[in-house]
Amino acid sequence: MELTTVAPDEVVIHDGPTVHRHRGLSPATTYEFDGLTATTLPAPRGDLLGTFATVNDVHFGETVAGLIDGAGEGFSVPAGTTPYPTLMNTDAVGEMADLDPLAVLVKGDLTTDGSPQQVGEFEALYRAAFGDRLHFIRGNHESFHQVHVGSSYERVELPGLLAIMVDTSRDGHPNGDLTAQQLERLDDEAVDSDVPVVIFGHHHIWLPGEDARTDRFFGILPGASEALQALIARRRNVRGYFAGHTHRNRRRSVPISGDVPYVEVASVKDFPGAWAEYRIHEGTLVQIMRRVSSPRALAWTDRTRGMFGGLYPAYSFGELGDRCFEVDLESR
Incomplete structure (x- = not known):
C-alpha cells in the first residue's frame, strides 16, 4: 500500500x-x-481559474530501461508488443485529456536519439490529442544529437498565470545552460507581467551548498543556475521553476529566493510513471503528481521498480511533499 x-x-x-x-x-x-x-x-486561496498539465522524459524510441551508459540490468518488453514508451505515453495522454486542460507542457526528452521517426511518433500522439494546446521544448536526448525541435523560448498565457518554457539544452552535451539572451528576456517578462510567472525547463537547477560546483554538473551549469536564482530573487512575481531530466520527484529551495520552489517531476516512461496536474487559483498554484494508472501501465511501472537493484523507488518517487504541494502566487 x-x-x-x-x-x-x-x-x-x-x-x-x-x-x-x-x-x-x-x-x-x-x-x-x-x-x-x-x-x-x-x-487554495481564491477561485479555480483553470487547469493545465505537464509531462517530461517521454523517450519515444527507447527499448531498454534501467541502463546507464549501457551498464546495469535492463528492463524491456517482448518483441512484437507495444513499446513501453508508446504504452505509457498513450495512457498518460488519455488521463491528461480527461482533465480537458488549458495547456499541456512537455518538458523535454521527447525521444531517445532525436530521430525524425521518434519526433514524429511524439508529435502524432500528443498533437492529435491536444492540438494547439500542446507546447514543448527539447531535452538533452535531442540536443546531444544536435536536433532542434520545439521552441527555445515560449510564452503560455493562462488565466491568472504566465508560464514560460525555456530550452535549457546544449548542443552536444547532456547537461544544460541558459544564455544571456534567455535570462534577459525572462527578466523583461517578469518586469512587464501583471500576473505571477512560472518557468519550465528540461534541466534541473544547481543549488549552492548542496551540489558540487563543476562544469560536469548534470543539470543547468552553476553560473547559469546562480543567474536564474538571482533573477527569481530580484523579480518577486516569479514563483517557481519546474524541470524534468532527473527522472525523480523533488522540490528544493535556495535562501536567496526564499520559498520559491525548484521542482523536478519524475519520468512518464517507467516507475512511477508520472505526469503532473496544476490547478491555478487566485493566489495559489497546486501541483498534484499523478501516476499513470491503467492496468497495463501499472504492470510495467511495478516491474521497473526493480531498476538499479531495487533502489530506484527510493530515488524516483520522492517524498509526498515533493510530489503534491501548493505554491503561493502572491509576490513576496
Whole structure:
C-alpha cells in the first residue's frame, strides 16, 4: 500500500495494480484509508481559474530501461508488443485529456536519439490529442544529437498565470545552460507581467551548498543556475521553476529566493510513471503528481521498480511533499 497523491479534495493510494481513489474530501483534513493516514492539502486561496498539465522524459524510441551508459540490468518488453514508451505515453495522454486542460507542457526528452521517426511518433500522439494546446521544448536526448525541435523560448498565457518554457539544452552535451539572451528576456517578462510567472525547463537547477560546483554538473551549469536564482530573487512575481531530466520527484529551495520552489517531476516512461496536474487559483498554484494508472501501465511501472537493484523507488518517487504541494502566487 502506497500513498501516492494528495490534493485539497482527494487522496490516491496504490496497492500494486489496484488503485484506491478517495474523492470529495475536505481540505486540510487527516483521514485514514486502507490502513494509511493521509492529510489533504489546504484549501487554495481564491477561485479555480483553470487547469493545465505537464509531462517530461517521454523517450519515444527507447527499448531498454534501467541502463546507464549501457551498464546495469535492463528492463524491456517482448518483441512484437507495444513499446513501453508508446504504452505509457498513450495512457498518460488519455488521463491528461480527461482533465480537458488549458495547456499541456512537455518538458523535454521527447525521444531517445532525436530521430525524425521518434519526433514524429511524439508529435502524432500528443498533437492529435491536444492540438494547439500542446507546447514543448527539447531535452538533452535531442540536443546531444544536435536536433532542434520545439521552441527555445515560449510564452503560455493562462488565466491568472504566465508560464514560460525555456530550452535549457546544449548542443552536444547532456547537461544544460541558459544564455544571456534567455535570462534577459525572462527578466523583461517578469518586469512587464501583471500576473505571477512560472518557468519550465528540461534541466534541473544547481543549488549552492548542496551540489558540487563543476562544469560536469548534470543539470543547468552553476553560473547559469546562480543567474536564474538571482533573477527569481530580484523579480518577486516569479514563483517557481519546474524541470524534468532527473527522472525523480523533488522540490528544493535556495535562501536567496526564499520559498520559491525548484521542482523536478519524475519520468512518464517507467516507475512511477508520472505526469503532473496544476490547478491555478487566485493566489495559489497546486501541483498534484499523478501516476499513470491503467492496468497495463501499472504492470510495467511495478516491474521497473526493480531498476538499479531495487533502489530506484527510493530515488524516483520522492517524498509526498515533493510530489503534491501548493505554491503561493502572491509576490513576496
